[in-house]
Amino acid sequence: MSQQLNCRRKSKGALLGMSGAGLSKIACGLGRTPWIWIPAQFCSSFTFSLNSCSDTAIWLAKVQPNMQGRVFAARSLIV
Secondary structure (H helix, E strand, O other): OHHHHHHHHHHHHHHHHHHHHHHHHHHHHHOOOHHHHHHHHHHHHHHHHHHHHHHHHHHHHHOOHHHHHHHHHHHHHHO
């Protein structure tokens, strides 16, 4: 039960990260001055790291420890 709640929390972090990055990119695209672009890009970069950390945590929780090297190597090759 606690593992399922933990995975839900990680999933929410990944969804929040992608939503924040999308909103920041929209603000960057609609902005007309560097005073809009710079904070929007900063927020976008910050939320991409949140998404990446949550995504990696989900993979670590779901993949068996003896297979993690192979799975992460294949994932790195594809990405």
